[in-house]
Amino acid sequence: MLIAEERKALVRRRLDDSNFYQFELSDPINLVDPLGLAADNPTTQPATPVSVNTRKGSHAVPGGTLSWALGEKGDTAGFVMNFTPDKGKCACTDITFVQVVKSTQGTGNNQVTTFPGKPGDKDNEDYYKQFLTKDGWMVDHLKQSGIPFYGVKRDHDNTKWIDLPGVGTLGNGPAGVDATMSDLPGFASTQVRAGKGDANATWEVFAICISTGKVLGGVTWGTSVEDKAGSPFLLHGGGDADFLADPTQEWKDAVAQWNTVANQGHGYFPFNPK
Amino acid sequence: MQTVDAYITARDSKLNVDTRIEAALTLSSERKKLLQQELFRQIPGDLDITTLDAVEILARIGNSDAAKGLEEFLNNPSPYEVPGQIRAAATAAVAEIRERA
Numbered sequence: 001m002l003i004a005e006e007r008k009a010l011v012r013r014r015l016d017d018s019n020f021y022q023f024e025l026s027d028p029i030n031l032v033d034p035l036g037l038a039a040d041n042p043t044t045q046p047a048t049p050v051s052v053n054t055r056k057g058s059h060a061v062p063g064g065t066l067s068w069a070l071g072e073k074g075d076t077a078g079f080v081m082n083f084t085p086d087k088g089k090c091a092c093t094d095i096t097f098v099q100v101v102k103s104t105q106g107t108g109n110n111q112v113t114t115f116p117g118k119p120g121d122k123d124n125e126d127y128y129k130q131f132l133t134k135d136g137w138m139v140d141h142l143k144q145s146g147i148p149f150y151g152v153k154r155d156h157d158n159t160k161w162i163d164l165p166g167v168g169t170l171g172n173g174p175a176g177v178d179a180t181m182s183d184l185p186g187f188a189s190t191q192v193r194a195g196k197g198d199a200n201a202t203w204e205v206f207a208i209c210i211s212t213g214k215v216l217g218g219v220t221w222g223t224s225v226e227d228k229a230g231s232p233f234l235l236h237g238g239g240d241a242d243f244l245a246d247p248t249q250e251w252k253d254a255v256a257q258w259n260t261v262a263n264q265g266h267g268y269f270p271f272n273p274k
Numbered sequence: 275m276q277t278v279d280a281y282i283t284a285r286d287s288k289l290n291v292d293t294r295i296e297a298a299l300t301l302s303s304e305r306k307k308l309l310q311q312e313l314f315r316q317i318p319g320d321l322d323i324t325t326l327d328a329v330e331i332l333a334r335i336g337n338s339d340a341a342k343g344l345e346e347f348l349n350n351p352s353p354y355e356v357p358g359q360i361r362a363a364a365t366a367a368v369a370e371i372r373e374r375a
Contacts, residue, residue, distance in 0.1 A: 075351070076361065103355075116357040117321045124320070142359050143322035150359070156292040165330060166366025167359050184365060185358035189351035 057240035061217035063090030063173060066207055070221050070238030076186040077223045077235060083171050083179040083207040083216060090173025092209035094161050095216070097150040097168070097181045098271060099140040099205035100254035106197030114199070116143065119188050130261050137254040140183075140203065146268040148258050149210065151181035161210060171207075179207060185223070192225040200224045202236070204244065204251045213274035218244040218251070247273060281305050284331070285312050291327040298335045306335045314343055318354055326360050333367035341371040 058067035064085040071078045083095055103114045113136045117124040124143070131138040139148045147153065151168015152161045163169045171179025187199045206218030221238035225231055247255075255273060262268035283289060283297035298309060309331075316328040332340045344364045 077358075079358075114355065116355045118354050140358075142326055142357055143320065145323040145326075154290070156290040156296070158290070164359075164363070165333060165370075166363040182362040183358035184361035186352070186356065186361070188353055188355040190353045191355070 055221075055235060055238040057219060057238070057243060059217060059240075059243040059245075061207070061245075062214075063092065063216060066217045066219070066243070068219050068221075068238065070235055072223075072233055072235055074186075075189070075192065075225070075233045076184055077221075077233070079183045079185075079203070079205075079221055079238065081181050081205060081207070081219070085171060085173040085176060085178070087173075087176045092171070092173045092212060092214065093175070094152075094210040095171030095173065095179040095207060096152045096161065096210060097179065097205050098148055098208050098251075098255060098273075099150045099181075099183070099203055100137050100251050101140040101201060101203045102135070102137045102250070103199075103201040104136065105191060105199050110197060114187075114191065114201075119191055131254070131257055133250065133253040133257050135250060135253065137250045139254050139258040140205075141258075146262075146266065148255070148262075148269060148271050149208075150183070150205065151179070181205070187223075187225060193227060193229055193231055196227065198224065198227045204248055206244070206247060206251060208271070208273065210271070213272050215247050215273050218247070220244060220248075277301060277305060281309065284309055287316065287324045287327060291330050294327065295331055295334050298331055301335070307337070310336055310340050314340075317343075317347055318352075318356065318360075321354060321357055321360060326363055329360060329363045329367050333363075333370045336367070336371045338371070338375055341368050341375070344368045344371075 054069060054071040056069045058065060064083055066083055068079065068081040081097060085095065104111050105114050106112055113132065115125055115128040127143060128138065140150060141148055151164050152170050153164045155162045161170050166182070168181040169179060171177055185201065192199050200222065202220065202222035204218060204220045207216040208214065209216065219238065220242050222236035224234045224236060255271060259270045259272065262270040280297040280300045284294045284301065286294065298306065301309060313328040313332050316324055319325045329344070332344065345368055348361065348364055
């Protein structure tokens with residue numbers, strides 16, 4: 001396994017790569033550590049969805065800088081995010097991300113919420129439905145993990161948070177360690193361009209401090225596929241203008257719903273943003 | 275840890291993944307191959323934490339067959355909506371196995 005410094009060096013050597021997402025896919029070890037890519041090359045993205053494109057953004061936030069990039073390959077999106085702490089200005093030792101998602105298919109009265117896993121699996125849907133808000137948002141988490149944070153896990157003594165290989169790294173302000181996350185979502189192939197309605201998914205992700213509950217800033221991004229043969233996989237948001245300084249109501253509602261489930265005593269970690 | 279105990283530990287999906295990895299790394303290459311076969315039975319599985327743990331262990335002990343299997347999982351159009359965390363972990367796992375080979 002590459003050590004952290006080697007990973008960072010590999011990433012830095014490729015910062016000038018014009019196609020960030022192609023690089024990310026071909027060097028997946030570095031997926032979780034895009035470093036200052038977006039910060040070095042901030043761009044304002046068009047408001048309309050585009051295909052075969054890369055979107056980036058960066059923003060100064062309390063205690064550091066948030067940077068991100070969004071791209072695609074085939075019917076899979078790639079989103080990476082980085083919180084770089086300013087040494088001496090960020091006291092948090094456990095920085096990670098909380099991401100919420102709304103995924104639907106169809107429009108109007110025919111619109112339904114879709115979930116990770118096998119479409120139509122009732123047990124699977126029942127599991128996820130307990131986390132849904134009335135508006136169809138939920139904390140984006142791995143089923144049965146009990147963890148609302150994106151990109152970290154518990155160590156084997158269950159005493160501290162650690163990196164989740166390939167998915168994220170735990171940030172540490174005083175140590176100057178970046179928090180990173182990587183998401184590669186895609187729709188089920190049987191659900192798109194198959195006469196089942198347009199597919200849409202929107203995410204809102206915020207960097208947070210686990211121990212204090214402080215929310216540091218976030219961004220919204222999304223994907224969609226029109227229900228038509230040959231329709232492209234589209235990206236939405238993820239640009240510089242899609243920065244979110246404060247948690248949105250849907251993000252707060254989804255976290256509150258997560259806590260409702262966590263408080264039922266399943267061993268799930270609650271998160272109380274402040 | 276004795277090999278048999280380590281094998282039992284490594285395949286126990288109820289245990290913490292890092293405990294399983296620690297045990298898996300002590301196994302002989304033959305046992306690792308057996309474990310690899312067992313782990314692939316959990317992919318895609320329920321596309322939950324068990325799946326992710328299997329991917330994470332394969333990243334550490336898998337051989338070129340594991341890399342091929344994970345690539346197939348990643349590249350084929352999937353009838354499932356594969357969670358982004360699992361796809362990210364599997365992508366990184368393939369790279370880690372290739373790096374080790």
